[in-house]
Amino acid sequence: MSVAEELDVVVAPRLERLVLWNEFPYPRRVSHDFRMRVKIGYTPELKMLGYLELGIHVLVIANTVIEDGAKPSHRTMVPTVKVLALKVRFGVRQEAKMLLTFLRCFPRVETLHIMSAESDEPTGKLNSKFMFCQDVVPIECLKSHIKKVVFKNFRGEGSELAFLRFVLERAQLLQTLVVVLADEGGDHASQEEVGNRLKPLIYSTRRASRCTNFVIFVHSGGSAWNFRTASDLSRSDPFDC
Template identity: 45%
Template sequence: MERQPPPPRITMEAMLHAMASDGASAEMLNPGMDYIYGLLHSFLPCPPVSAAASFSVHSSPPGGGSEDRLSALPDAILRNVVSRLPAKDAARTSVLSSRWRPLWRSAPLVLVDAHLLQPAGGEDAPLRAGSGSGSGSVTAAVYRVLEAHRGPFRCVNLTRSSMGSHRAELALWLHLLAVKGVEEFVFVNRPWPLDFPLPATIFSLAPVKRLYLGAWRFPDTSALPRGTAFPHLLELGLCCIAMEGRDLNFLLARSPILQTLVVYLSQKDVNLRIISRSLRCVQLCVSIVHDVSVVDAPRLERLLLWDTVSVDKVRTRIKFGHAPKLRSVGYLMPGVHVLEVGNTIIKAETRASPGTIVPSVKTLALEVHFGVRNEAKMIPCFLRCFPNIETLHIKSEETDQPAGKLNHKFWKENSSIECVQSHIREMVFHEYRGERSELAFLKFILENAWVLQEMVILFVEGSLSSGDNAAAKLIKDLLSVKRAGNCRLVISESPIHRGGSRWSSQVASDLDVADPFYCCC
């Protein structure tokens, strides 16, 4: 029995169009919009300063001690101190003395509009679609700071204003930041509409090194003048952005030193051609992805896909070209993703050869519906494409439409997989449910992985507290297997709630974290 196609998935762009056509108001849509903005808020990087930080005050030494030692420090050090304060506190230092008065205006300032909301909201209050009552006052406060401070700005984090109601301020803000300079810029439009047009003057922020944009329609890059670029941009995050494939590719081409790209909750289907001499990490998250083609990326180390889907029976193509430093790949979905290596489309009958492998990859993550035969039987094909993987993550997904299972005979016929026999040292099986098809795969690994040192099996939440001795039964089944080598079995319960995740795009982008799948799942 073939797996039934999933119900059509509505893209965010189609949803917005339907809402507008039906005349829906922002007030009617608040619950859904709150959910979207909750996702968006979890994606944004934390500001480098906090208004909730506490300060330690030491008592004066015996014998008086009224001397102002802080003001005796050089201006450069005092500016450094001021630059580590929230904007409101930085401005307040000007009343300390005439010496302090000009310092805050020349210190690299951190401006976070959430800090200006207190005590009404506070910096940690979630983004909400219907909480725009204070938007005007926050917008006015942001303007006063941008106008009064001469720059540069170390970081500007603006997430609390509905720019559709402040078009003039939007243009002025971007102009002031372009003139005065900003290194890190987080800019979210709220609460409605989600696809309000972002001015093309965003490209005038030449000094920006870290840029996160949320809930905008991206400018039409085909109309931009020659020479438009982000010459200093290192990190780019696009969340809930409506943009065409050509715009995404334009950004890569015009960001010559970009190292990290994160696309999250895209309003349109993602089609990405990766051509970059600098890019090291690409993440595509919670989006409909049609095509990802790694054409020429000599420094790319990570290609990460989390909670991505395809629609209308069109499978997602993942093509691997020139990426000699690619180390971590996943989550790939056998049966849903179509792999292409060089000019070869990987099929069930494809044999491993120099033209069908990606030898640099050391960590691979697969997401599998073991109850769907046509998906599970593609696992060996995917593994053959990555002959040198040392760490394998398998995430088992539940399906309510089982379509046949693979028996032990199938796995025995596919025992000669190079990475399994000679390279995999660690395997982590996420969301184990105790299904026969899952157990058959675990036995296959134990029987054939000669250098396997550790197998970690994470049961779905609640499985080990149900009282049916699921862990003891699994241990008994696995101990009966004639193992290819000696490995340690670790059985535990997943820390993730059913259907949830703790994926962090910030952690996954941190190249100092050796295994992004272990840390984020």
């Protein structure tokens, strides 16, 4: 099966959902330097987008390539998107940094899905403590819009915890945080250990949200997301599975 090198959504005035499916999990079956260009043009009704894979997809909005550290402007934003799904290898520094840049491109996201992927390439030592907290430029969707965050395949890594803390400290309207533990092959002891790493985060983080019905759900099972389920138009959120 071939892998597309480019997807250009030039003019799609009625497109509401753009669901991307990678048949060959990166990086096992594609070249390490493979990139797929995803261009979003005139899409005034686009509300749901994902999974954008930071290790594969090069995001282009209008005619602007979104690069690490790019400053947000009206030309580099898609304000109609309400549900955004991103796949990130938190063990790869460049992807972890690019995650924040991508979030700035979608200022009105209300539901954010993050799927954590394993990395099989050396990336050097990561300073997870400062990876996200050094970023001082406000992220509009976190500050004013995000109400629900779903984090799938949580392994308890320092960079994953740092990102969750980053979200909790900035998401002022956050109502629900769902953390799905990675499937460790039925090893309940291992999953319990990973779950325990969340406790300091849950109980010691100074949350920005003052929502009175704020809840955190933690459960096991990995990610059951698949393209067939996501293609069911009766689902209000194609990534909530």
